[in-house]
Amino acid sequence: MEPPHTTNRMNERDSDIAATVVRERTRLGNFIRHRVRDPGEAEDILQDVFYEFVQAYRLPEPIEQAGAWLFRAARNRIIDRFRKKKEQPLPALVDDDVEYRLDLALPASDAGPAAAYARTVLLEALQDALDELPANQRDVFIAHELEGRSFKELAAETGLSVNTLLARKRYAVLQLRARLQDIYDGLDI
DSSP states (O other): OOOHHHHHHHHHHHHHHHHHHHHHHHHHHHHHHTTOSOHHHHHHHHHHHHHHHHHHHTSSSOOSOHHHHHHHHHHHHHHHHHHHOOSOOHHHHHOTTSOOOGGGGSOOTTSOHHHHHHHHHHHHHHHHHHHHSOHHHHHHHIIIIISOOOHHHHHHHHOOOHHHHHHHHHHHHHHHHHHHHHHHHHSOO
């Protein structure tokens, strides 16, 4: 039989875990669903993150900022998912209903010196590659990816069809992917 103070500490940790899950579940679920198109995959990631959280929370070294830890773990799981799917069909890359953030495809700036260096190298290479794109492709890519503007908004502003804008972005993505793949593969991240 365990001493009462050990049982109390375990019950306290279980209560902390449950309170954190209840408090963060909706926000974390929304965070993941905005970045992962498939609802089943999003739910799997959410469950994996909570499982990982429970395991980590029970370690001797407690987690001090549970909310931040959960979002960082979710972000890392999402990045791992995108890395495993090197080629995605065009609709997954350009769907206006899904928030896609370029920074999720880059190493986290706070993940240590190697990741920070890799992020800097990739951002510099991205800027160089963007400069090499034809202006019409570069403008669409920057407006959609970096400024977060929708294709509908861009079509209304430019008078071009959504399909034309989608095609320009697709060509930009293909060129950028080809240009940056060797650099990305050469980094130890």
